Amino acid sequence: MYSIRAYAKVNIFLKITGHENGYHTLLSRFMRVNDLYDTITIVPGTFDSFTLEGCKGVPLHSNTIYKAYEALLEPFPKLEDFFKSHKVVVEKSIPSQAGLGGGSSDAGAFMRLINSLSQNPLSTDALAKLGSGIGADVPFFVYNYPSANVRGFGEIVEPFRERPLQLELFTPDIGCDTAKVYQAYHKYLLRTLDPKSFFGWENIDSRTLLQLIADPIALNDLYPAALSTCPKLEKLDTKGWFFSGSGSTFFRVKD
Numbered sequence: 001m002y003s004i005r006a007y008a009k010v011n012i013f014l015k016i017t018g019h020e021n022g023y024h025t026l027l028s029r030f031m032r033v034n035d036l037y038d039t040i041t042i043v044p045g046t047f048d049s050f051t052l053e054g055c056k057g058v059p060l061h062s063n064t065i066y067k068a069y070e071a072l073l074e075p076f077p078k079l080e081d082f083f084k085s086h087k088v089v090v091e092k093s094i095p096s097q098a099g100l101g102g103g104s105s106d107a108g109a110f111m112r113l114i115n116s117l118s119q120n121p122l123s124t125d126a127l128a129k130l131g132s133g134i135g136a137d138v139p140f141f142v143y144n145y146p147s148a149n150v151r152g153f154g155e156i157v158e159p160f161r162e163r164p165l166q167l168e169l170f171t172p173d174i175g176c177d178t179a180k181v182y183q184a185y186h187k188y189l190l191r192t193l194d195p196k197s198f199f200g201w202e203n204i205d206s207r208t209l210l211q212l213i214a215d216p217i218a219l220n221d222l223y224p225a226a227l228s229t230c231p232k233l234e235k236l237d238t239k240g241w242f243f244s245g246s247g248s249t250f251f252r253v254k255d
């Protein structure tokens with residue numbers, strides 16, 4: 001059996017920098033959450049076709065792991081036979097629609113695992129490029145840096161050297177649909193975009209930036225958009241907490 005951890009991420013900050021071809025470009029600090037992860041295991045057996053267990057309620061062909069499998073067939077055609085004698089079992093711990101990158105992390109980790117089993121592995125850059133077609137956050141999870149500055153649609157990932165923060169997470173029972181949050185941002189907030197307001201943030205370590213800026217609305221452009229699409233978020237007492245991605249998870253520094 002082969003196994004890999006698919007870690008969650010938080011966005012320490014997320015600033016929208018533009019909009020092209022229906023997608024927003026961003027500058028964001030992604031930080032890996034080392035104590036929250038899904039576990040993906042490849043288990044031997046006999047199967048008629050690609051078999052995935054553990055992602056209840058997600059149709060196979062919509063699953064990011066299946067999409068990663070399909071993308072990997074091009075560089076690794078023998079993969080189809082491999083999954084006649086192996087299945088994928090996922091132990092989910094990362095909540096969905098939580099701004100924690102769960103589906104994207106599963107895809108990125110699965111791609112790293114399969115690549116590591118190949119006699120002719122792809123370069124990490126080539127794997128990340130392949131992953132960018134599955135979801136904007138997948139490249140970050142293919143590179144698997146503890147902390148990184150992410151740009152473009154999510155395909156430009158630059159490692160940021162800093163001591164990882166011990167983070168406390170709070171995920172309310174409110175699902176935030178990423179598409180709806182971005183639509184709200186595009187409709188109401190894109191015009192407020194001001195690159196000068198976050199000049200140099202990519203050079204500041206995460207602990208300092210959270211202390212310096214301190215305002216969750218200023219740190220994450222999607223937070224006000226999420227508040228408008230998920231009004232229940234307004235009712236929460238979130239003083240001292242920061243907002244991750246398109247939500248609904250809040251985080252703060254433990255130590």
Ligand SMILES: C[C@](O)(CO)[C@H](O)COP(=O)(O)OP(=O)(O)OC[C@H]1O[C@@H](n2ccc(N)nc2=O)[C@H](O)[C@@H]1O
Binds near residue numbers: 022028136153182246
């Ligand atoms: C919010 C983040 O998680 C930040 O880490 C990501 O930007 C989300 O990226 P993602 O998971 O790939 O988003 P998806 O769920 O695939 O995108 C859903 C929809 O959100 C919008 N979307 C997504 C990513 C992006 N950079 N700009 C967008 O405008 C698009 O309309 C897209 O069709």
Ligand SMILES: Nc1ncnc2c1ncn2[C@@H]1O[C@H](COP(=O)(O)OP(=O)(O)OP(=O)(O)O)[C@@H](O)[C@H]1O
Binds near residue numbers: 062
């Ligand atoms: N492997 C997977 N794990 C969880 N959800 C998945 C997976 N594959 C597809 N999905 C679908 O994608 C939707 C979004 O999943 P999730 O929120 O975990 O991923 P994400 O978009 O990468 O993260 P974020 O919450 O940061 O936007 C889920 O509601 C589910 O319907």
